[in-house]
Amino acid sequence: MGSTLAQKIWDQHVVRRGEGGEDLLYIDLHVLHEVNTPQAFDDLRAAGRSVRRPDLTVATEDHNTPTGKLDGAVWELAGRRQSNLIRANCAEFGIPLHRLGDSSQGIVHVIVPELGLVRPGMSVVCCDSHTTTLGAFGALAFGIGTGQVEHVLATQTLPVRRLKDLAVDVTGALPGGVTAKDLALALIAQIGTGGGQGHIIEYRGDVVRQLSMEARMTLCNLSVEAGSRAGLVGVDDTTLTYLAGCPDMPVGTELAHQQQLWRSFVSDADAVFDKRVVLDASAVTPYVTWGTNPAQAVSLADRIPAPGDLADEAQRGAAGRALEYMGLRPGQAMRDIDIDTVFVGSCTNGRIEDLRQVAEVLDGRRVADGVDLMIVAGSAAVRRKAVSEGLDRVFTEAGADFRPGSGCSMCCGLNEDRLRPGQRAASTSNRNFEGRQGKGARTHIVSPPVAAATAIAGRLSAPADLT
Ligand SMILES: CC(C)[C@H](C(=O)O)[C@@H](O)C(=O)O
Numbered sequence: 001m002g003s004t005l006a007q008k009i010w011d012q013h014v015v016r017r018g019e020g021g022e023d024l025l026y027i028d029l030h031v032l033h034e035v036n037t038p039q040a041f042d043d044l045r046a047a048g049r050s051v052r053r054p055d056l057t058v059a060t061e062d063h064n065t066p067t068g069k070l071d072g073a074v075w076e077l078a079g080r081r082q083s084n085l086i087r088a089n090c091a092e093f094g095i096p097l098h099r100l101g102d103s104s105q106g107i108v109h110v111i112v113p114e115l116g117l118v119r120p121g122m123s124v125v126c127c128d129s130h131t132t133t134l135g136a137f138g139a140l141a142f143g144i145g146t147g148q149v150e151h152v153l154a155t156q157t158l159p160v161r162r163l164k165d166l167a168v169d170v171t172g173a174l175p176g177g178v179t180a181k182d183l184a185l186a187l188i189a190q191i192g193t194g195g196g197q198g199h200i201i202e203y204r205g206d207v208v209r210q211l212s213m214e215a216r217m218t219l220c221n222l223s224v225e226a227g228s229r230a231g232l233v234g235v236d237d238t239t240l241t242y243l244a245g246c247p248d249m250p251v252g253t254e255l256a257h258q259q260q261l262w263r264s265f266v267s268d269a270d271a272v273f274d275k276r277v278v279l280d281a282s283a284v285t286p287y288v289t290w291g292t293n294p295a296q297a298v299s300l301a302d303r304i305p306a307p308g309d310l311a312d313e314a315q316r317g318a319a320g321r322a323l324e325y326m327g328l329r330p331g332q333a334m335r336d337i338d339i340d341t342v343f344v345g346s347c348t349n350g351r352i353e354d355l356r357q358v359a360e361v362l363d364g365r366r367v368a369d370g371v372d373l374m375i376v377a378g379s380a381a382v383r384r385k386a387v388s389e390g391l392d393r394v395f396t397e398a399g400a401d402f403r404p405g406s407g408c409s410m411c412c413g414l415n416e417d418r419l420r421p422g423q424r425a426a427s428t429s430n431r432n433f434e435g436r437q438g439k440g441a442r443t444h445i446v447s448p449p450v451a452a453a454t455a456i457a458g459r460l461s462a463p464a465d466l467t
């Protein structure tokens, strides 16, 4: 019997098979940001230990950093303190840090691929749940908590409970105007926020094969919102082409040798998965959330469901509470929902391809009166690329605020970019929990083209709705 991709990577990293279903895994790359790490460093210091492999560790500042004019920025004290801590900790332990203002700074899951730090077959951990993004490269990448960060810092290993394999077969063909974000939202609506629990998802099928690396990253990013620990895509030509363009890649015969090895990071044809889900891409349309978890989503063409129509008791209760928080009524058409803010960015949809999709819709149009459109590149490199392609002009002429900085921004409300209570946003990010984008703020998760069309129309819309 063959192995799944996840099993292959797992087996290659087992340092010690544990009893009780937990194995000690070797970690190839450990990524840090300013949230959730100060305690780990304090504990490390208290134990008198050093960082075992600073050369396999890398850090960035992204969650708490401002995105406004960096020179005169009023940097909130709490955020500045967090940055001061990661700066001091990285300096003390010899860990490379991509600081605010550096040309390589950005959201952790955006800069790691850009810098060519993630490669097929690697094990990667980070103090952040959306580390799943990196699975797009055929790597086993997942989020860890503060205590585990200390363990990896000290030993470069981590005890991890064995996980099951869930195959998500995306069949059919992707209709025009439908993105990886819509696929992910449709999947989560189908299997629920707990559908992937205890599993590693592998996305398979022709539709996935045809997705760009950026789109695969979006898909893998949202794996954690389906409750799964990691999400991955097997290596193919698309992966290899992307990697060949990354900095510090080998060249010539050395690259060819690596590529041959990387190609082995696919599931064997006869691999057995514990569970299989089929998602028919042909039936997917632009998806939008109406509630306060990512599974509370419907097609933009639909209406908000009546809680009473939902399958189980828990879902009904959650829907009632969500509608109250969101200030919405059952039966309301999604297209009738007015919004006042649009946020384009985050590790889900803050890459160059996302910004291109937004620019395509904005080109020659104006953002609706009373709507704020904020666009934040996922990294400084993405921003430079956007400028070099003239996207900044399109954004500015449309009336958008293309922020000078890059980072998590309004995705999480952990910096100055926040909504006020009662404000309603269409957001290309990945979480719509209560208060996620600011206390009392309401979030509708959407794809980049829907975000752009919504900014123009002033209510939830797809590009096809615009005249
Ligand atoms: C702050 C961080 C730990 C958190 C995460 O783990 O995902 C954040 O990135 C998020 O998206 O909620």
Ligand code: SF4
Residues within 6 Å of the ligand: 062, 063, 107, 108, 128, 130, 346, 347, 348, 407, 408, 411, 412, 429, 430
């Ligand atoms: S962009 Fe949002 S989801 Fe991604 S790491 Fe930052 S806070 Fe988390």
